[in-house]
Each structure stands twice: as structure tokens, then as C-alpha cells.
Amino acid sequence: MMAKLPDIIFLVSALVCVASAVAIVSRKNPVxxxxxxxxxxxxxxTIFVLLQATFLAAVQMIVYGGAILVLFLFVLMLINxxxxxxxxxxxxxxxxxxxxxxxxxAGVIAVFARRGSTDGLHHAFARDVDAAxxxxxxxxxxxxxxxxxxxxxxxxxxxxxxxxxxxLAKKKV
Amino acid sequence: xxxxTNCLILAGIIFAAGVxxxxxxxxxxxxxxxxxxxxxxxxxxxxxxxxxxxxxxQPPQAHAGETGQLFALFVIAVAAAEAAVGLAIILTIFRxxxxxDTDDMQxxxx
Numbered sequence: 001m002m003a004k005l006p007d008i009i010f011l012v013s014a015l016v017c018v019a020s021a022v023a024i025v026s027r028k029n030p031v032x033x034x035x036x037x038x039x040x041x042x043x044x045x046t047i048f049v050l051l052q053a054t055f056l057a058a059v060q061m062i063v064y065g066g067a068i069l070v071l072f073l074f075v076l077m078l079i080n081x082x083x084x085x086x087x088x089x090x091x092x093x094x095x096x097x098x099x100x101x102x103x104x105x106a107g108v109i110a111v112f113a114r115r116g117s118t119d120g121l122h123h124a125f126a127r128d129v130d131a132a133x134x135x136x137x138x139x140x141x142x143x144x145x146x147x148x149x150x151x152x153x154x155x156x157x158x159x160x161x162x163x164x165x166x167x168l169a170k171k172k173v
Numbered sequence: 174x175x176x177x178t179n180c181l182i183l184a185g186i187i188f189a190a191g192v193x194x195x196x197x198x199x200x201x202x203x204x205x206x207x208x209x210x211x212x213x214x215x216x217x218x219x220x221x222x223x224x225x226x227x228x229x230x231q232p233p234q235a236h237a238g239e240t241g242q243l244f245a246l247f248v249i250a251v252a253a254a255e256a257a258v259g260l261a262i263i264l265t266i267f268r269x270x271x272x273x274d275t276d277d278m279q280x281x282x283x
Contacts, residue, residue: 006174006175009175010174014183017183017187018190021210022190024203024210025191025194025210027203030202030203037206040210040213044216044217047180047220048217048220050175051220051221051223052224052227053223053224053245055242056242056246059249064209064213068209068252068256071256071260072202072260075260075263079263079264079267079273129227129238133238133239134238138236139246141239142236142239142240146236147243150247154247154250157250158253160254161253161258165258168264169261171268
């Protein structure tokens with residue numbers, strides 16, 4: 001039973017991801033494209049947890065699902081769309097996809113919380129790893145030892161992006 | 174089913190969808206979302222290879238698996254910055270021209 005579980009979770013998440021990716025690029029109305037981003041991120045996060053990239057999964061959900069998605073929605077609100085484009089979809093499909101993705105994510109998180117790791121969830125990958133792989137602690141050591149300079153440069157990049165975005169979006173100087 | 178190959182195939186499909194969105198669509202917002210799609214597919218590749226090479230501890234690459242996941246984190250940081258600046262640019266264009274259609278942005282062509 002346990003050997004079959006990751007395959008099923010991966011298959012469902014992959015199908016959710018592919019369906020929402022195709023929907024994102026094929027919808028006429030950008031509002032629906034943004035709505036379809038949510039199941040995509042849920043499926044992606046599920047696969048990240050399966051790959052035991054747990055901190056990456058958390059960051060993915062916070063940054064993409066929490067920040068970028070809302071940013072896109074805010075900008076869509078500021079840009080007036082033609083009302084006739086709002087009727088080209090029925091809203092059941094995004095709900096079903098989002099529910100499926102959320103169910104898969106909840107499933108892997110439940111397994112993770114019970115066992116302390118997703119070990120046994122990824123038998124297909126060649127090498128077994130210790131339970132700490134992908135946690136904050138195991139990522140912090142190489143980040144602050146070998147990748148300190150890129151880390152600091154990333155913070156500079158984000159500051160520049162914030163200032164640039166504010167300058168660009170400000171109404172009149 | 175849940176193997177490295179299938180993870181890479183999934184990432185390839187998502188990346189291809191993003192490329193198609195950038196090339197074929199005319200809406201700037203959907204093009205920006207497609208770029209996010211492509212960056213996400215790259216993150217999936219990073220995470221898959223990180224899992225494959227986890228625990229590989231030869232001296233030149235002491236943290237092979239962790240480094241792969243950290244690369245994905247940097248990609249996420251760059252993607253967030255890119256989305257903020259890109260949306261600000263779209264907002265400015267819309268304010269000046271009242272359009273988000275790339276066919277209407279031809280100032281440099283004329």
C-alpha cells in the first residue's frame with residue numbers, strides 16, 4: 001500500500017499541474033489565468049514535498065501562492081477589462097482542480113507530520129537520504145558557508161526591485 | 174511512476190506551456206504569468222536533481238543536494254523581483270496607452 005501511494009499522489013498532482021498550466025496559457029481572460037495559477041502551485045508544492053524539499057515547498061507556497069498570485073490579482077483589479085471577456089469560462093473546473101491539488105498537499109503533509117519525513121514516499125529515487133534533508137537546518141549550512149555572497153546579492157536585488165516598482169507605479173513625480 | 178524521468182517530463186510540459194504562452198499570446202499579463210510558469214518548471218527540475226543527488230558527499234560538492242534546493246530558492250527570489258517590476262511596467266504602460274495588448278505597442282517599429 002505504502003509503495004503505491006507516492007505514485008498515485010504524483011500522478012494526480014502532475015495531472016493537476018499540466019491541466020492548470022494549459023488552462024493558464026489558453027484562457028482569453030487573464031483573471032481566469034491567475035485563478036488557474038493556484039492549482040498549479042498546489043500541485044507543484046505537493047511534488048516538492050514528495051521530493052523531500054520541504055523548506056522549498058513552504059517558500060513556494062508562501063511566495064508564489066501568497067505573494068505573487070495576490071500581486072497579479074491586484075494589478076488585474078487596476079487594469080480595466082472588457083466585461084464581455086468575463087463570460088468565456090465556467091467556474092467549476094478551477095474549483096475541482098484547486099480541491100484536488102489541496103487534497104494532495106494535505107495528504108503529503110499529513111504523512112510528513114506522522115512520520116517526521118517523507119521517507120518511503122519516494123522509493124523510486126535511487127538513494128535513501130536522512131530525514132533532515134531539505135529542512136531549514138540542512139539548507140542553512142551551505143547557504144551561509146558557500147553561498148553567502150549570492151545570498152547578500154539577492155537581498156540587494158530585491159531592494160532594487162522594490163524601489164524600481166514603487167518608482168514605476170507611482171502616479172506622477 | 175514517481176521517478177526522475179517523469180518529474181523531468183512534467184517540468185518539460187509545464188515549460189513548453191510557458192513558452193507557448195509567451196510566444197502565442199498577445200496579452201502582456203498572460204505573458205508575464207507564462208514566464209512565472211517557466212521559472213516554476215525550472216524549480217521542479219532543480220528539486221528533482223537535488224533529490225537524486227542527495228547524500229552525495231564527495232569533497233568538491235559537499236552539499237550537492239542542498240545546493241540544488243538553494244538554487245531553486247534563489248530562482249524564487251529572482252522570480253518575485255521580476256514579477257514586481259514587470260507588473261509595475263505593465264501598470265505604467267496601461268496608464269499611458271490604456272492597453273495590455275502587445276499589438277498596440279509598436280512605438281519602436283514606426
